[in-house]
Ligand SMILES: NC(=O)c1ccc[n+]([C@@H]2O[C@H](COP(=O)([O-])OP(=O)(O)OC[C@H]3O[C@@H](n4cnc5c(N)ncnc54)[C@H](O)[C@@H]3O)[C@@H](O)[C@H]2O)c1
């Protein structure tokens with residue numbers, strides 16, 4: 506009761522954000538004690554990404570229930586994480602029989618289930634195994650928590666997101682505002698690499714990354730990076746290439762032991778936190794994500810997205826691009842289009 510009264514007052518305050526009492530009310534309304542109940546499910550929770558992501562979501566005060574699902578290993582992960590003295594109740598679920606229970610009532614489902622790359626592989630080489638995994642998990646989401654926001658991490662994201670969309674369409678539950686390909690790791694990398702090169706504090710850096718999540722489809726917009734810097738064209742080209750090859754850099758360094766897990770868990774936690782804030786009515790929450798889009802002629806595209814109470818509130822445009830970025834945008838379109846079509850074809854045929 507007290508919480509709902511507080512929230513109405515805070516919402517009224519939101520409409521008049523200049524008032525100093527409004528920020529005080531908002532702080533109270535969205536602090537951990539009064540934050541709404543939110544259930545987050547992680548599918549693939551015992552994996553390389555799943556475990557540290559479970560830890561980070563357990564630390565998030567906006568989560569009240571944390572549901573950890575995998576085909577194996579979840580009881581141990583759940584028991585371990587559950588001992589942390591933070592707000593959320595943790596439950597572990599293992600095997601298909603328990604998938605429904607894991608999903609029921611979820612506000613957000615994060616999916617890092619699937620196989621990772623080894624050196625020499627592209628993300629598309631994962632398609633044959635991961636497409637089927639994503640399809641069956643999304644079929645269950647449509648059944649047990651059709652209104653949840655879905656944060657897709659499993660690769661190839663450029664195809665797994667279209668697969669998820671088709672599964673939801675077939676089930677009659679598709680809402681384009683609720684399906685997200687998680688591209689936050691590209692933004693995390695672009696920020697880190699830019700800060701190092703431009704010698705600016707990394708905590709102040711912002712760089713949009715658009716397109717998709719594989720090789721040249723990853724297009725960081727360093728012309729829009731802040732704080733501004735005077736990097737030369739060849740430095741921008743090198744930063745762009747490093748961002749596009751960031752995943753491969755980690756795959757090679759891990760030498761057969763998988764791909765990015767820790768930085769991905771961080772990125773996944775940042776994106777899920779943004780989704781939770783949007784759901785809770787926090788204003789002006791903007792992150793890049795691969796979503797259904799009209800920004801270009803491609804049906805799915807990553808760009809800045811404003812998050813709100815229903816998921817995507819607004820897909821933001823690209824803003825002004827440098828000639829180098831305009832060229833990058835045109836070059837990425839055929840590959841991204843083919844990956845999207847491959848996903849749609851798979852889901853329609855299976
Ligand atoms: N979007 C990104 O930026 C990004 C970044 C890094 C990795 N990834 C992708 O994330 C995926 C997972 O990577 P990882 O390093 O955690 O791999 P991992 O092999 O360590 O973990 C994957 C987990 O998924 C589980 N799993 C397999 N089939 C399942 C099913 N049907 N239901 C539930 N769980 C299932 C496995 O048991 C395992 O625990 C890979 O596809 C990888 O390419 C994406």
Ligand SMILES: O=C(O)C[C@H](O)C(=O)O
Pocket residue numbers: 621622628660690751752753755756764765
């Ligand atoms: O590179 C990979 O295969 C994993 C992930 O997509 C990444 O960008 O790190």
